[in-house]
Amino acid sequence: MNDIIKLLQQNARISDSALGEMLGISAAEAAAKIEQLEKDGVIKGYSVIVDDDLYDKSTVYATIELKVTPQRDCGFDDIAKTIMMYDEVESVSLMSSGAYDLAVEVKGNNLKDVAFFVSERLATIDGILSTSTHFILKKYKEKGIFIDNEEPDERGLG
Amino acid sequence: MIDYDKVLSDKIKSIKPSGIRKFFDIAGTMKDVISLGVGEPDFNTPWAIRKAAIQVLERKHIIYGPNKGLASLRNTISSHIEKKHGVRYDPDKEIIVTVGGSEAIDLTVRGLIDPGDEVLVVEPCFVCYAPLVELAGGVAVPVPTRIENNFKLTLDDFRDKVTERTKLLILPFPNNPTGAVMTKHDLEPIAEFLRDTNIMVLSDEIYSELTYGRKHFSIIELEGMRERTVYVNGFSKAYAMTGWRLGYVSAPAPIISQISKIHQYGIMCSPFISQNAAVEALTSCDAEVEKMVDEYNVRRRYLVGEFNRLGLTCFNPEGAFYVFPCIRSTGLSSEEFCERLLFEERVATVPGSAFGDSGEGYIRISYAYSLKHLMEAIRRIEKFLTKLEAEKHEG
Numbered sequence: 432m433n434d435i436i437k438l439l440q441q442n443a444r445i446s447d448s449a450l451g452e453m454l455g456i457s458a459a460e461a462a463a464k465i466e467q468l469e470k471d472g473v474i475k476g477y478s479v480i481v482d483d484d485l486y487d488k489s490t491v492y493a494t495i496e497l498k499v500t501p502q503r504d505c506g507f508d509d510i511a512k513t514i515m516m517y518d519e520v521e522s523v524s525l526m527s528s529g530a531y532d533l534a535v536e537v538k539g540n541n542l543k544d545v546a547f548f549v550s551e552r553l554a555t556i557d558g559i560l561s562t563s564t565h566f567i568l569k570k571y572k573e574k575g576i577f578i579d580n581e582e583p584d585e586r587g588l589g
Numbered sequence: 590m591i592d593y594d595k596v597l598s599d600k601i602k603s604i605k606p607s608g609i610r611k612f613f614d615i616a617g618t619m620k621d622v623i624s625l626g627v628g629e630p631d632f633n634t635p636w637a638i639r640k641a642a643i644q645v646l647e648r649k650h651i652i653y654g655p656n657k658g659l660a661s662l663r664n665t666i667s668s669h670i671e672k673k674h675g676v677r678y679d680p681d682k683e684i685i686v687t688v689g690g691s692e693a694i695d696l697t698v699r700g701l702i703d704p705g706d707e708v709l710v711v712e713p714c715f716v717c718y719a720p721l722v723e724l725a726g727g728v729a730v731p732v733p734t735r736i737e738n739n740f741k742l743t744l745d746d747f748r749d750k751v752t753e754r755t756k757l758l759i760l761p762f763p764n765n766p767t768g769a770v771m772t773k774h775d776l777e778p779i780a781e782f783l784r785d786t787n788i789m790v791l792s793d794e795i796y797s798e799l800t801y802g803r804k805h806f807s808i809i810e811l812e813g814m815r816e817r818t819v820y821v822n823g824f825s826k827a828y829a830m831t832g833w834r835l836g837y838v839s840a841p842a843p844i845i846s847q848i849s850k851i852h853q854y855g856i857m858c859s860p861f862i863s864q865n866a867a868v869e870a871l872t873s874c875d876a877e878v879e880k881m882v883d884e885y886n887v888r889r890r891y892l893v894g895e896f897n898r899l900g901l902t903c904f905n906p907e908g909a910f911y912v913f914p915c916i917r918s919t920g921l922s923s924e925e926f927c928e929r930l931l932f933e934e935r936v937a938t939v940p941g942s943a944f945g946d947s948g949e950g951y952i953r954i955s956y957a958y959s960l961k962h963l964m965e966a967i968r969r970i971e972k973f974l975t976k977l978e979a980e981k982h983e984g
């Protein structure tokens with residue numbers, strides 16, 4: 432387990448010097464470790480977790496289940512790569528469910544945008560057998576971070 | 590109208606309320622306060638323990654159980670101590686399962702102290718010892734430890750305070766609030782001195798699983814010390830089980846057979862559900878404890894680094910989940926510092942003076958909080974210190 436990654440997963444904005452303190456190394460060593468992890472492609476990028484209710488209430492997210500015909504020599508990779516090129520697509524994952532093959536997270540400005548994106552762009556790709564769209568109504572937790580308010584800390588009240 | 594002042598005992602009226610409480614009570618009335626005050630883990634009890642409790646609720650008749658605690662739990666505790674320290678306590682005659690470590694301390698003090706007996710209380714320390722000694726009619730004799738010794742107890746700290754009435758030495762390591770630990774090397778001269786006396790030791794080892802860098806060493810491991818030590822431990826800190834209210838006391842049979850009367854008449858028995866679940870804690874949760882210790886350690890290193898960076902000198906604590914930075918450089922008393930920090934930057938901490946006079950000049954910071962929480966607190970403390978610095982220059 433890589434401790435520096437665990438810490439950055441909680442908060443990617445921790446300074447090098449604070450990271451160094453937490454891990455018992457110098458700030459320069461922490462910076463060098465991160466640089467190496469980036470170079471090695473272990474760290475792919477840094478993002479921000481947003482409460483869309485506060486930032487942009489109209490944003491719509493959906494999870495699309497796709498049933499796909501696997502292709503000779505490359506299985507699902509080719510279709511997955513086609514799908515991930517769309518800006519609307521937030522994530523693409525190959526699933527082991529049997530009920531469907533690819534799970535795609537789509538972000539759009541409104542319900543209609545997302546629905547049309549699925550029917551016109553995704554459903555029409557060669558090899559896609561069916562789509563099933565689930566709109567996300569509320570996110571409670573994302574990447575380990577609470578979107579919904581945390582329970583109040585009741586300690587120390589006794 | 591009844592005059593309650595006349596109804597209440599003089600003894601209880603003379604006992605001071607806990608100094609930890611004061612700031613919590615103020616903080617509780619304020620908004621957006623970020624606390625660094627609590628003395629309990631932020632982790633939830635490991636699932637295996639909770640599951641065991643659920644099974645008890647589903648399948649068992651919830652009864653009182655034996656006074657001294659469930660045989661299965663006493664057996665497990667006995668093996669646990671033997672594994673950790675190589676010292677064996679007879680589960681039938683030398684162990685009582687108590688309602689938290691606190692009850693174990695109370696039983697010991699009440700069981701050993703006659704009016705006028707003196708108890709050496711190593712300070713800074715948790716707030717319960719001196720009041721419990723006073724309630725038992727004893728005299729609490731503070732034994733201050735010093736930053737020069739990393740808040741370890743040395744023989745020089747207490748040798749002069751021993752009198753004919755000295756009956757008990759309370760040895761609280763790993764220490765709340767300082768985080769200090771005692772190694773074998775530190776304990777040896779103390780044991781050597783005590784072996785020629787009739788002074789008993791109450792070794793409160795509630796934080797024994799939470800050490801960083803080296804395993805905890807208990808005074809019971811030293812020659813001749815098992816027979817003169819009352820060993821207190823519990824489940825609250827190591828297994829994040831504060832609300833389950835479970836601890837234990839191990840001591841030679843003649844002591845246990847007497848102090849068990851206090852437990853029998855005053856408490857009857859410890860909670861049945863908790864006791865069943867606690868067996869699971871001692872048998873299957875080592876990995877969970879290790880994970881918590883690793884997490885505490887990251888926070889500990891961060892805080893020590895940050896306080897030193899901010900100019901509040903902070904020695905490197907090796908146990909418990911507190912750091913104890915020195916705030917003397919600000920020119921404020923620890924009480925003033927905590928009060929202003931709370932009102933001006935909304936960070937609740939506990940003044941070192943709440944843990945004895947020797948804690949003056951320090952504040953206790955708990956790291957039983959997420960890193961996110963700690964980083965925000967440090968940001969506010971830094972702002973506060975910058976302000977204090979500016980005031981100095983104006984003045």
